[in-house]
Amino acid sequence: MKTIKYLFALLAVSLVTVSCSDDDDGTPDPVNEEELITTLTATMSPDGGGTPVVFVSRDLDGDGPNDPVITVSGNLTAGTTYNGTIVVLNESEDPAENITLEVIEEDDEHQFFFVAGGNLDVTTAYSDMDGDGNPLGVQFSVTANTASTGTLTFILRHEPKKPNDGTPSDAGGETDISATFDVTVQ
């Protein structure tokens, strides 16, 4: 019977060991998603003054189930050149974090691409350069040529091949942003 006692003693020790290990110190903290991009705003002001046209793509739940909300403030006017600026934000933080600053800081590792699709008749050009003299695209221009409709896609690539031929397929890298807007030139 001694052996049975021995058995129970071992069992008791084991239970104590197990029950002692719970050192729960409360609930975990939410993760601060510093790198998340939620919002792209492209503001295009007509050369010579006038009301700017603003494109916004906002995806507050990141890779959650909700699609990005796309807004286009108005149409482009044929024959007009617009000076554009892109602002990229992380609105999951309060106040919103301006990711554009990081893009500019690491300009040699980033590049925006502007792709017109459908029948849209516009011409885009880069207005800024990285430290090596290659295009960056935070500052850009759009010239609305003839009346037409189609899409304009803004793509931000991380670690693209630089220099490249100006197309995302040649540049490669990873897509950080891909936002498509329905655009009308009238």
Next chain:
Amino acid sequence: MRLPFILMVMLVSTYVYGQNCESILYGKIIDLHDGSPLSGATIIVAGPETAVLSDLDGSFVVKDLCDQTYNLQVSHPECSTKSFTVRISGNTTKTLRLEHHLEELNQITITGSTYTTKSETLFENRIDQQQIENNISNSLGDVLNSLSGVSSLNTGNTVVKPVINGLHSSRVKIINNGVIMQDQEWGAEHAPNIDLNTAGQITVIKGASALQYAGDAVGGVVISETPKIAITDTLFGKTILAGASNGRGGALTSTLTKSYANGWFGSIQGTIKRFGDFESPDYVLSNTGTFERALSARIGFNGITQGAEAYYSYFKNEIGILRASHLGGAEDQVAAIGSDRPLIIRDFTHDINEPKQDVNHHLARLSFFKKFENLGKISLQYDFQQNNRFEFDIRRGNDAEKPSVDLKLTSHNLALNLEGKMGEDVSFKTGSLFGYQENVANPNTGIRRLIPDYESYHVGLFGLAEYDLSEKILIEGGLRWDYTKLDVFKFYRTSFWESRNYDQLFPELVVEDFGDQILTNPQPDFSNFSGTLGALYRISNTYNLFVNFSLASRAPNPSELYSEGLHQSASRIELGDLSFDSEIAKKIAVTFQRKGDNWSFTLNPYVNFISDFLLIEPTGVQQTIRGNFQVWEYRQTQARLLGIDFDFESNLTDRLLFRHQFSLVKGQDETLDLPLINIPPANTVNEVIFKVPAFYDASFGLQSQYVFRQNEFPDTNFEVFIPTTQTTTEVDVSTPPDAYHLINLHSDFTFNLNSKSELRLGIDVNNLFNTTYRDYLNRLRYYADDLGRNISFNLKINY
């Protein structure tokens, strides 16, 4: 070894001395540990100097002894020589106990002794020490791959997960020196955190019948055991150096063992392995290097009736992940899959950059056993494990150096087991397990947790019994019960919580609302039964038939329950489900075996029916500001796996050996009547080995490895709109690659340096013809070809 001694029994002449001495000693030599008879022991009677040998039953007879006290010296090739004093009075019967050296020290493991069968009625496949030593620069998965019915799920060529009869990850348990590895095994890109070189033998059980380890091994169990240590005064070691042309690296492993005749022993072992970028036939696979460091030590005492051991091992591995596989959304995937070559090819380097993994695993084990005469052997084992996993992605700004995944999994387990015999024919094992586990996801990664913080409590109870029905038939059965309770703190995106209707279904789980996300506290528990029943029929000396049924129940893992978001290394969104139940597998395996002198085979058909089988499959495309991502959701279904493994070996001449291996498995989702994803294709290995014992014990092998194309697969392709081309493109992620055929060469030579030291040299060529191929079970097959030719050497010194 023992046969010559037995023959000598008949030849040894006994010398007769003295007069009027006609008593006879009927003796028996048995193993002090388990009472098994020891044949071939030499018994010398001091005085008359009579020498006899024990026969197959351990019995011996010494005739013509006088009625007086004699000193007997008993020696055995596997035991310490021992003296006995025997008083002869007429015809005397005496049992002498010897301590059998090769009785392993790891009596303490919950299995009972190591290197013995783990399941009597389910055929086991083994990897022996020499195969391990030939592969020191490879991983556990690579070595297991050489067994029929075992394949591997790879991420590149350095993350290699074993797949047993078509099942992997949480369905395959890995037992490292008696401890179930708790190393975040759920992930498809998480390789086992184990240094192959700590093992003296590896056993694969293709089923859940080894209930003493776990009840949830739906796929099977891989058991890695440390080498035996003899109970003698000795100091020995070995060092193995390996180098390889592909990856331009190598490995060095060394073991030093000291043991004493009084039972104390100590052993220390270390491995370092370093490779740079590997190469396919046509290009460098950029950022695929690896840097592994491992250290283990054990110290203990092995007595007759009790023993104790302390074991510690540390494993660290840094693994580069193919640079070209790090992608944004589906648009990048289209470009990467569409290209014949990886989109990023750089010059060869030994540096490992992002994306990469850095895993660290500590394992400590304390174990004791004590034998009680009428009860059996009681063993107690405590193990502690800590697995710290970092995954680094290519990131921006201040986060560039930060890991994207930083998980720390800490486990404590306590096992108490009893094994013994009831009568002559029944042996049993029974035991209990208490486990506590804690997972902490570091919130400072700046990326939402892939696996939530949780604590888990586990209790397991099992009983197994074996019954020798007759000389020819052995019956085995067992039952196990496992209870697991989780206490989880999980942040859900509010949008996901609501889209899944969880706000209606599980409102009570919400702890705190942060606006765009909510904190929940699910506390699911799972109570699972598992069992096994089998028989071994020894038809004759050469033929055996194994029949085994096993029932396994596996609780869903944290990834299946709580995934919710982008899995960067797979560039897809993965979604779990809170309401999953345990999956339950019923497997029937039959093995027909022939073990002959000239030819042998095993034929092993099996069928595995799994209800509530958890699988992940694509269900759609999610738009985000980063573009489109494919969404993969976990689902439960009725699955059926049907397969056959075949091994054949024949001595064509006494110099020439032929080996053949064939494995086939078919997986079917019975609910949808579709094939299961990621089922290994049929494959066959044929090998001839030519031995030249006269020339440094040389052997030369020529191996052909043919992997068929997987023709049964579900269509998981999806369409995505590409803004740059204004077209909708199909992304082909399901079509398997073509069949491939590789030729490998092997040679080895042994040089005797002196009486104690020998040197063995192995030279191998893998993929001799530099064949270009891709493998269906390599997750990076979309982006790059597999490995090209590799010339390697392996130098082993025993001392």
